[in-house]
Amino acid sequence: MTNIVLQAKDNIEVYHAYGNAHHIIVQGRMLHKREFKKVSDTDGWFTNVWRRTKQIESDEISDANIFATIQNKEFHVKGDDEGYFEFNITCG
Helix, strand or coil, rough: CEEEEEECEECCCCCCCCCCCCCCEEEEEEECCCCCCCCCCCCCCCHHHHHHHHHCCCCCCCCCEEEECCCEEEEECCCCCCCCCEEHHHHH
């Protein structure tokens, strides 16, 4: 299997990726990029709960353009209104 390259300006969360020599399926979701603060030994309980809540919360990107490069061929899909996408590619 060759390398698969997904390109986007924000975060790509890949949920499922599977295939064989002739067929590849990649499912995921586009989310806005987030920067998280570093954890410190002096952080309190509330700070840690708040930080974890912000990590779980998602901020999807609707109608995103996602590109995949497989064996030097580029493929394109557009995400839905909740940021979900699926590549369903048949290889030669």
